Every structure is written in C-alpha cells, then in structure tokens.
Amino acid sequence: MKYTVSDYANILYETKDAEAFAKLLERHYVISWLPRIMERFHALRKKREGIADVTITSAHSLSSAQKDKISDLAAHALEGKNVSADFSLDPSLIGGFRIESDEILVRGSVRDTLEKLVNA
C-alpha cells in the first residue's frame, strides 16, 4: 500500500503526535515529502476547523466598526466559517471595498462598478 501526501497530512492531523509522525516518515522513506505534507496539513486544518483567510482591500482606512461589519459579511459569504481577515489599502479602488479569499471574490468597489459598466 502506497500512501499519498494527503494521507500523511491526514494522519498528522488525526494523531497530532509529531515525534511518532516523524518516525513514521523515516520508516516510509518519505522525509523529503515533509514540505508538501505540511502545506497540505495547513490547508486541511483550516478546512476541518472552518477557518478561512480573507483579504479585505478598501480605498480608505476603515474604522473598527466598519471592519467588523465587513468581516461579518465575509463570514456570511463563506457560509459561517471563522474568518481571519487581513486588511489592506488600495486607493485605486476609488471607493468601497473588495473581499478576496481562495474561494470567493466580492467586488464592491467603485472601480469594479465602473469596470462592469464598461463591459455591460
């Protein structure tokens, strides 16, 4: 039986025993897979625990109340996942904001509206 990177990531997530896991990798001669396994492990952990990384870009700096409101919006769009938001500024958006994650995109800036108008 040959295991895949995903399988190892799963094992690590289930057992949570790093030492035993390292020994297992050594026994299976797949230590070199470790970077790929860890990458997969982090993705897996986020998926299982319902955490989503979100980048929120706005044209102007936001108040904390605004930040909370937009984060809630993002959580709603991501079907109730725990959102860990990262805020950044981009004046070229002119106004409004943009929510980006690995799975969704919400284009709510003035620039996006103008772009859509051009293509309409």
Next chain:
Amino acid sequence: MAKNDIIKNLEERIATFQDKAAVEKIGRVIAIGDGIAEIAGLSDVVSSEMIEFVSSGKEGTGGEVFGLALNLQEDKVGAIILGDDKHIREGDIVKGTGSVLSVPVGEELLGRVLNPLGKTLDGKGDLKTSQTLPVEQDAPGILDRESVNTPLHTGVKAIDGMIPIGRGQRELIIGDRQTGKTALALDAIINQKQENAEQPVICIYVAIGQKKATVAQLVRELEERDALSHTIVVAAFASDPASLWYLAPYAACSMGEYFRDKGRDALIIYDDLSKHAWAYRQISLLLKRPPGREAYPGDIFYLHSRLLERAAKLSKEKGGGSLTALPIIETQAGDISAYVPTNVISITDGQIYLESRLFYQGVRPAINVGLSVSRVGSAAQTKAMKKIAGKLRLELAQYRELEAFVQFGQDLDPETLKTLEKGRRLTEILKQSNLEPLPFEKQVVEIFAGTQGYLDDIPVDKVAAFQKELVRYIGNFEPQIYETLKKEREISEKLDTLLRKAIEKMKAAWKQARP
C-alpha cells in the same frame, strides 16, 4: 444624426445599469504549463464545465482565455486550456461559467473552415449563426434508431461494390501512411454532389493534428471540384494545443448532429483518430492520470466509443436523418493489432484496409478486399449492385487463392488459366484514379461488363481504356440506361438485355478500330 443617438443610447444604458456586489465563487491557478492548469478552489465546478481564466491586469478587457475542467480532486481541479496559455500566471483568478462547452451549428457553417471552438479560419468573416450545441452529447437511444437501409455511395468501385457503406454506419479506414486513406475520404465527399446535386449529403471533414499546408491543399481541391459548398472543415492544426486536437472530433460531431436531427443525411470523416488518441494520452499523462497499455489512459476505449456511437440512422419518427462516420486510423508498419487500431476496429461496423504493398503494385485504391469488411452495409446496397458484385467478391477470392501458384510458373490447366485471366481483369476494373469518384450507375455498367465476361478477350493493359470508352459510349448513345439505373436502382430483365446489347455494339466498334 448618429452623435445624438449614440449619446441617448449611452444615457439609457447607464440609467438602466444596476450593479450589486455579489459573491463570486473563484479559484486560483496554482500551477500552469503544457496546456494544463491546476487550480485551487472552484469548489462548485462540475466535470467538463467551461472555466474562465482572468489574467492579472487584464481583468474585464475581454481577452479572457477559457479552459475545460477535467479532473476534480479533493483539493484542486485539473483543467485543459483552450487556446493560448502564455498570459496565465500562477495566482490568477479562475471563474466557473456554469455551462458546458458549446459550438456554433447551422446551415451557415457549410463551405467554411473552422477551428474546434467554432472560430473561422478561412478569412471569410465571422459566423452569424446564433444556434449552439454542447460539444459532448448523448448518443441517440435504441428506440430512436433504425437499422441501416440507405446506401451511401462513395464513388469508389471497390467500396460500393464489395464493402458497401450505409447511411448511419461507422466504417473505419485503416492503413499505413501514404496509402490513400484521406484520398478515399475526399472521393466520398466529392461524390456526394454527383449523386444528388440538389440536396447532397452534408460532409464534415475533421483534420486532427495535420499540417496547415495539407489542409489548405485539401480545401483548395474541394473548392476546385465544387465540393466545398456542402462541406464543413474542422481543423486542429499540428501547431494547436493538444486540447484542441482532443476537442475537434466532438465539436465536429455536434455540427453533424444538427443536420442529423433536422432529418438530413450527413457524413463525418475523422482524419485521424490515432492522433486524437495521442492528444488524449498527452492530456491524461499531464493531468497525472495513471497510464495503461502503450501509456494510453484507462478510458481510451470510451474516448472513441462515445464519439462513434453518435453516428446513427434515426427512425422515421425522429425525422429519419443520419450521421455516417468514417474514422481514419493510421497504422505503423501495417500493425493492425496495436492498441488503438484494435479498439476502433471493434467499435466500428467494419473496416476498409489499405496496404502499402498493393499501393506500390499499382493497385489503387490499395484496398485489401480480403481483409476489408462491412458488417451492416450490405443491407443497404442497391439491388443492381448486389446482383453483380456478389459474383465479383467470389471470383476475386478464387483468383487470390490461385495467384500464389502462378508464381512457381507451373503448367496450368485451361480452367485455372481462365480464372486467373478473369481475376486480373477484375482487379483492373477496381482500379480508379485519385479524386475521380464514379457515379453509381457508371460503376454498375463497368462491373457488369467485367463479371459478365465481356472483358475476357480484351488485353489486361487495355481494360482501363476500354472501360472509359464504354462509359462514354453509353452516356452518348444509350443514356436511358443510366437514367433507368438511377431511378430503379436494379437490373430488370429488360435493362439486362439493353445493357448487353449496348456493350456488344460498343465492343464491336472498339475491335474494329483496333484490329
């Protein structure tokens, strides 16, 4: 006037424009190369859905590239890119379109050269058709079908006589390179106009992985012979990505199905499916699907069976249309037992086997009549052809059996000698020049003269000339023979005597001119 109108139009459009920021499901490119992309996200994409690559910085400019989602995995989606992948970068946004890939279809496609996505390649302007059909469609069911009952004349004596093809049949053309496979297909296309000038069988020629020069030459030849007006050429060139090679036959098949479902008759030629299998092998290996025999993926059989199953003769309730398929397979050194050839042989309703040995002996078309079969076409053969060609097959088989002895140079009894002499003449009858398909009625006359023994005292090297003269003579002096044959499609007793008389008369004149 224009200025105000345009401004008004714009104002209206802006006034009615509504924008609501909506949640778009996206994915991101994690790897790209060799016409393949791996994408993270896109959690709600379905198999073979069209996806859209939005190149960074080019968002909303209309220069989008499309792809086809093929591999749906736990953490990523594997997709082939339809077109240029140069501008796609890692991290680019990918969107699902929610629809499967479709191509334009319709009457307007006739006479055009298209790529597998329906873009025109002949510089005659864009297509204006609004109708589209999905590239992958289910084959007609059992109840919608009817058994093959109408012949599809290719204009090649050896095929129409001995390996008849019916409308809705799938007949494989197989042989090494340079044995005249494409030429046979071209003959069939050209002949459709000769058979029925008002409503010819619609022909679709699919070039898979061929050189641009070859396709250009082919289109020119069709044009010269007035055969382009009822033909659609779908071409995926050698320089196109493998994804287009892979799509070409399916896209072309949908274009043919449009006519089939309208009750028309269509003929589709896949030139060739070996290259198609190579393209699919490339895509599969790059998508990391496990390789099997000859490194082809496990579903290589299904790849061709689902394509060829779409060729059908529909029942009267469904309009009675048909789609006949002539797939072409190129063998390496005559090996018909390789993986892809055996697959396609078992899918099709018979095969026309071309041999380079025969080709170099001067037997052209180089059809090996012994190995070629048509499993359903004989049901559709015209009565006239059935009557005269049944004998042809038998006599040729006897001749081939004896041919081996002759090489030892033994003394032969007169009976054997007679069979041999006749066999040589029959082989001569079946020879035909490239791109000169013969209408059905003329074929009947030529084969009739051969099997009824009228050629026995004509020297073998004069047979071709005699036949040509005979066909011309009947056309000039006894045209009613052709007309009756065309109308009745059988040799009645009356026609039999008429034909015999005509041949005898012509032969007497021929002998007099050449003492």
